Amino acid sequence: MKRGLAVYAVFAYAFLHVPLLILAVFSFNSSRFAVWERFSLQWYRAVAHDGNLIESSLNSLIIAIVATALATIIGTLAAYGLWKRGSAWLSGSMYLSLVTPEIVTGASLLALFQWVFRFAHLRLGMHTVILAHVGFSLAYVVVVVLARLRSYDRTLEEAALDLGATELGAFYRVTLPYLVPAIAAAAMLAFTVSIDDYVITSLVAGVDSQTLPMVIYAMARRGVNPALNAVSTLVVFGLGMLIMLSERLRKT
Amino acid sequence: MKLRNIFLAPTAILMAVTMLAPLAIIMVYSLLTRGAYGGVELPWTIENFTRLWDPVYAVIFLRSFWIAAVATALCLVLGFPLAMFIARSGSRKNLYLSLVILPFWTSFLIRTYAWMFLLRDTGILNSLLQALRIIREPLSLLYNDGAVILGLVYGFLPFMVLPLYATLERLDPSLLEAAADLGARPRDTLVRVTFPLCAPGIRAGAILVFVPCLGTYLTSDLLGGSKTVMIGNLVQNQFTASRDWPFGAALSLALMAIAMVLLFAARKRGEEML
Amino acid sequence: MPQQTAHDTILELRRVSKDFATQRAVADVSLEIPRGAFFSLLGPSGCGKTTILRMVAGFETPTTGEVWLNRQRIDSLPPYRRNVNTVFQSYALFPHLSVQGNVEFGLRHKKGTDDIKRVLDVLKQVHLEAKASRKPSELSGGERQRVALARAIVLEPDVLLLDEPLSALDPQLRKQVRVELRDLQRRVGVTFLFVTHDQEEALSMSDQIAVMNGGALEQVGTPREIYAQPRSRFVADFLGAMNWIDGIGVRPEAVSICPEGRKAVVTGVTYLGSFCHIAMTLTEGGELIAAQVPPGSTLQSGQTVCVTWNSVDEIHV
Numbered sequence: 001m002k003r004g005l006a007v008y009a010v011f012a013y014a015f016l017h018v019p020l021l022i023l024a025v026f027s028f029n030s031s032r033f034a035v036w037e038r039f040s041l042q043w044y045r046a047v048a049h050d051g052n053l054i055e056s057s058l059n060s061l062i063i064a065i066v067a068t069a070l071a072t073i074i075g076t077l078a079a080y081g082l083w084k085r086g087s088a089w090l091s092g093s094m095y096l097s098l099v100t101p102e103i104v105t106g107a108s109l110l111a112l113f114q115w116v117f118r119f120a121h122l123r124l125g126m127h128t129v130i131l132a133h134v135g136f137s138l139a140y141v142v143v144v145v146l147a148r149l150r151s152y153d154r155t156l157e158e159a160a161l162d163l164g165a166t167e168l169g170a171f172y173r174v175t176l177p178y179l180v181p182a183i184a185a186a187a188m189l190a191f192t193v194s195i196d197d198y199v200i201t202s203l204v205a206g207v208d209s210q211t212l213p214m215v216i217y218a219m220a221r222r223g224v225n226p227a228l229n230a231v232s233t234l235v236v237f238g239l240g241m242l243i244m245l246s247e248r249l250r251k252t
Numbered sequence: 253m254k255l256r257n258i259f260l261a262p263t264a265i266l267m268a269v270t271m272l273a274p275l276a277i278i279m280v281y282s283l284l285t286r287g288a289y290g291g292v293e294l295p296w297t298i299e300n301f302t303r304l305w306d307p308v309y310a311v312i313f314l315r316s317f318w319i320a321a322v323a324t325a326l327c328l329v330l331g332f333p334l335a336m337f338i339a340r341s342g343s344r345k346n347l348y349l350s351l352v353i354l355p356f357w358t359s360f361l362i363r364t365y366a367w368m369f370l371l372r373d374t375g376i377l378n379s380l381l382q383a384l385r386i387i388r389e390p391l392s393l394l395y396n397d398g399a400v401i402l403g404l405v406y407g408f409l410p411f412m413v414l415p416l417y418a419t420l421e422r423l424d425p426s427l428l429e430a431a432a433d434l435g436a437r438p439r440d441t442l443v444r445v446t447f448p449l450c451a452p453g454i455r456a457g458a459i460l461v462f463v464p465c466l467g468t469y470l471t472s473d474l475l476g477g478s479k480t481v482m483i484g485n486l487v488q489n490q491f492t493a494s495r496d497w498p499f500g501a502a503l504s505l506a507l508m509a510i511a512m513v514l515l516f517a518a519r520k521r522g523e524e525m526l
Numbered sequence: 527m528p529q530q531t532a533h534d535t536i537l538e539l540r541r542v543s544k545d546f547a548t549q550r551a552v553a554d555v556s557l558e559i560p561r562g563a564f565f566s567l568l569g570p571s572g573c574g575k576t577t578i579l580r581m582v583a584g585f586e587t588p589t590t591g592e593v594w595l596n597r598q599r600i601d602s603l604p605p606y607r608r609n610v611n612t613v614f615q616s617y618a619l620f621p622h623l624s625v626q627g628n629v630e631f632g633l634r635h636k637k638g639t640d641d642i643k644r645v646l647d648v649l650k651q652v653h654l655e656a657k658a659s660r661k662p663s664e665l666s667g668g669e670r671q672r673v674a675l676a677r678a679i680v681l682e683p684d685v686l687l688l689d690e691p692l693s694a695l696d697p698q699l700r701k702q703v704r705v706e707l708r709d710l711q712r713r714v715g716v717t718f719l720f721v722t723h724d725q726e727e728a729l730s731m732s733d734q735i736a737v738m739n740g741g742a743l744e745q746v747g748t749p750r751e752i753y754a755q756p757r758s759r760f761v762a763d764f765l766g767a768m769n770w771i772d773g774i775g776v777r778p779e780a781v782s783i784c785p786e787g788r789k790a791v792v793t794g795v796t797y798l799g800s801f802c803h804i805a806m807t808l809t810e811g812g813e814l815i816a817a818q819v820p821p822g823s824t825l826q827s828g829q830t831v832c833v834t835w836n837s838v839d840e841i842h843v
Contacts, residue, residue: 002340005336006337008334008337009334009338009348013351016352016409017354019366019369019406020358020366022366022376023362023366023369026369034372034375034379035379074263075263077260077263078259078262080256081257081263084255084256085256087260090263090264090267093267093268094267096275099511099512100271100511101467101468101484101507102467102470103467103469103484104467104504104508107488107501108277108278108501109270110491111277111501112269112277115277131269131270132270135269135271138263167255192357196359198470199469203491203492213361216361216362216365217361220361220365224369224372224375232362235359236359236362239357426615427620429583429605429612430618431635432584432585432604432605432606433583433606433610434611434632434635434677434678435636436631445620448622
């Protein structure tokens with residue numbers, strides 16, 4: 001039975017990982033068809049010269065970095081507040097935001113923005129995308145940080161207060177250092193869900209705030225394009241490096 | 253003001269703006285009439301909800317249920333042995349577990365595109381089969397229910413494996429030894445001891461897979477094309493091409509209601525999902 | 527006569543060793559366990575006693591050596607094909623099944639029947655017939671232990687293996703359960719192989735005890751033999767407190783304080799209710815010596831006394 005399981009596991013892992021490997025391999029193929037011809041970097045050159053791709057990548061990075069920073073700070077504070085004393089309606093709305101289908105989140109945000117724009121002189125753009133991203137990644141941050149707080153010894157904070165720290169001082173000098181690994185993990189999570197999101201972003205983005213997933217989606221709809229393989233490989237590789245880096249930092 | 257309240261304030265505002273206000277708007281819109289140029293108008297009506305029973309849409313709901321159910325069942329069947337393998341692999345547990353979680357960190361969109369690349373008429377699978385002269389004409393592997401189910405299983409398998417692994421890991425090994433001691437063969441032990449004791453993990457995994465599959469948009473859009481329309485695609489269509497916001501709002505609420513009922517049913521049985 | 531022995535022996539270990547990745551858990555152990563006996567494996571934690579039990583149950587395979595049950599070699603059989611059953615230290619009751627479901631489990635798998643009458647009979651024997659439909663989580667510790675027993679004895683195993691079954695109970699209950707367990711063993715007549723690290727438990731319940739240390743057997747014998755004639759210093763020390771004077775062992779209860787004998791200085795007096803424990807240092811030789819005296823003793827630290835003992839109480843190893 002043990003042997004059978006191991007053989008099965010090989011197939012299961014192949015199922016999970018081989019499709020992306022094949023995608024990456026064919027990004028180095030000189031032919032634009034799914035038949036191997038010879039090694040070539042031409043699709044990477046095409047990507048490097050595609051202004052649309054570059055611009056949308058920059059947009060994605062800006063949005064992800066700003067949204068991650070905001071969501072991580074706000075979410076960490078919220079997790080601490082909820083740990084002190086729960087709040088049914090806040091937990092409830094965050095639970096709701098985690099389980100709402102993306103398409104519903106996006107559509108309802110779009111409805112809200114359009115309604116607001118009737119009164120305010122605003123348009124869809126980077127700011128609406130960032131607001132949406134902070135909104136949907138906030139719950140992830142709270143869940144991750146709160147999980148770490150669950151194993152935190154309350155008496156440590158009480159000891160700090162006993163030794164003369166203010167409430168804020170105790171949080172900043174005792175609790176926050178304990179939370180650092182969780183905050184880093186939460187930021188990683190927020191960054192990846194932000195940079196990857198297509199469904200919500202596509203609904204609330206304006207003409208000047210095209211993101212990389214939106215361009216990738218449009219390319220995928222249009223048909224086979226090895227340049228898309230090259231972009232995908234770069235994205236997967238980039239995210240992979242980021243994870244490795246964060247693991248490294250976590251261990252030191 | 254207390255520190256806790258100051259700390260919670262930004263989140264409260266953000267949740268009100270990005271979660272509760274949009275929900276309230278959707279609720280109001282779902283009871284209004286479609287405007288002549290898109291948008292919404294008075295009078296109030298419940299017609300958007302009665303339209304959900306129209307066979308055209310009922311079929312889409314049923315298909316979504318069916319596809320999500322099949323994908324969930326496949327995730328369970330494929331995920332259980334994998335979770336068992338990881339739980340029993342001793343010191344390598346963490347490595348094998350991270351190999352399952354890894355796809356989490358890579359783009360869902362790109363992983364879906366990978367299957368388009370494999371399954372297209374001119375994709376790698378068809379090219380391979382043609383080169384080997386197994387088939388002459390390309391098979392239509394893409395744009396059908398099967399492709400959508402495959403994409404969902406590929407995307408959500410980790411959501412099934414993680415809770416299953418967590419319960420298997422916690423399983424007291426002496427219970428399995430006790431079963432063997434009392435005469436149960438490995439297969440009997442699996443059916444009569446391991447499965448029942450893993451019920452919480454199976455339920456959690458099933459919910460974690462089924463709910464997002466039911467509301468999926470991207471997978472059915474890219475791998476199902478125009479042939480496999482699911483609720484998510486219907487919602488998207490109302491808010492974009494059809495410009496029928498009130499009906500889109502009603503569809504959204506129906507989808508959320510189903511998800512909430514399922515989650516509530518699962519929670520009632522005493523499992524913490526969060 | 528060898529033939530006689532073979533007939534009376536129900537379980538036999540022949541030169542059994544077990545190696546784990548980094549250490550030898552059991553080293554060349556040979557044991558014969560008589561039919562119907564209450565046989566204890568006694569030793570400190572990590573001495574290999576549980577590994578022996580698990581090799582008999584079938585959860586571990588010996589690295590070398592043979593295990594024979596009822597004149598049949600069983601060391602390579604899977605657990606479900608051995609006619610032995612285990613009472614686990616944690617009891618390992620199935621939490622999703624009722625008391626009755628737990629007791630039926632083995633009947634269904636090992637015997638292919640679900641004779642409800644036998645289940646109820648066994649539950650009556652352990653005084654649990656009223657709780658047949660309860661879940662394990664609704665029972666007290668003592669009741670759980672009895673379910674674990676009932677679940678094993680309903681299968682009428684050749685040998686019942688008990689892995690420290692009393693360690694999860696509170697001390698008050700433990701003493702009472704000792705008597706009950708001993709009575710139950712006599713009544714059903716099943717051979718018990720009982721693993722424990724508690725010498726009082728082993729002494730009070732067993733027909734025979736095997737003392738183990740570091741994976742090897744130290745001594746096998748009746749409780750009296752083991753206590754009164756230990757064959758090694760380890761056995762002597764493990765079975766109870768022991769004074770060592772000039773290489774000769776004397777138990778504290780054999781030491782008396784009287785007008786004549788060896789001189790010693792009292793270093794500590796501990797009142798223990800039914801007796802007083804006196805710690806002393808011998809003036810000559812400087813060895814430490816302990817004695818038990820009646821609780822009314824007025825001895826005090828610093829006092830010089832004389833100690834003596836009967837030569838029949840001396841233990842030579």
